[in-house]
Amino acid sequence: MRGWHVLQRLFYALVLTGCWQAATAHHSPVAFDTDVTDFTLEGEIISVDVRNPHSAMTLRVTNDDGSTTDWDIEFSSINLLLRRGWDFDRLVVGDQVKATGNPSALGKPEMYMWSIILPDGTEYDR
């Protein structure tokens, strides 16, 4: 049982520190540096959730030293993306994609994505 309590405490620690399911966060616009619009990441889609008010995706990016970082990607709402012609079925977990948008204003591994290029070259924006 002691092992269970340790896991439980670790679980709540993750929750309290915000490390749990970072991709579900909904950020204020001031969280992003809107002066920089061409910040680009290439990585593997780990999770994606298209919804209101903002959609969320986790992108696993390989760093120069070979390590990986899971980036918290926020993007527009399901309603607006649907009207802009996005096919959500094409955002596939495991695919390598290129995302462009605003970086975090606080230096965190987060971005607000304005466009994405899929493996076959299809580009969706806004």
Next chain:
Amino acid sequence: MNVSGLAKTSLLLCTALLLAGTAQISVAQDPAMAGIWLPDGARSQRTPNPLPYTAAGEKAVRDWQAGRDPLEDDPGRFCQAPGMPAQALSGAGYPLEMVLTADTVYILMELHQQNRRIFLNTAHPARTLPQRNGHSVGHWEGDTLVVDTTAIRPIFFGAVPHTDQVHVVERFRVIDDGATLVDEVTITDPALYTQPIVVERYFSKAEDGALMLEYECSEAMWIEHEESRGFSPFAP
């Protein structure tokens, strides 16, 4: 017919015409206004920046903001809709649907699933409950829907901070042969502003078959809670 009979007939005729005229005024409306409209951000005017604050108004708003963290205390994190008058000025790209009936106009806004009811040809009640979108009454002036909104809860966030003295008048009309809806929004709040804030908002008629979608903002908060508890929020 004698003179008395003629007078009675004339009186009846005049009364009938008067009633018919009154009825026509009360139900006059522009049916082209009904339907779904998409914001035209390129054509719409922007909310003035800076707003025409009085010195005291600017200080009050600045003091309110000073104690808050723009990230942690952002009302958007809690899915707070701005309510009126900011709701009328939103350029976020979400459509609205105008539903016209003889005694009420319903403005159904996709953003934050806000619904406004415009009660026609009546006055504001003597006592109103302050609400985020206030209490709205309206009437038709020909093809223009004039809407008067009061009893708005005082809120200092959103595009137009306002006190409980805020008063909003909107004039909706359809132009461009039915292709465009324009809403001229006039906001007054003598407790904060030196002059009325006037903004013209434009909307384009949605294509046939366009649909309003739901906007369940707080679902993300619930999902986050469920997952933080190790649950899967939706039924398998």
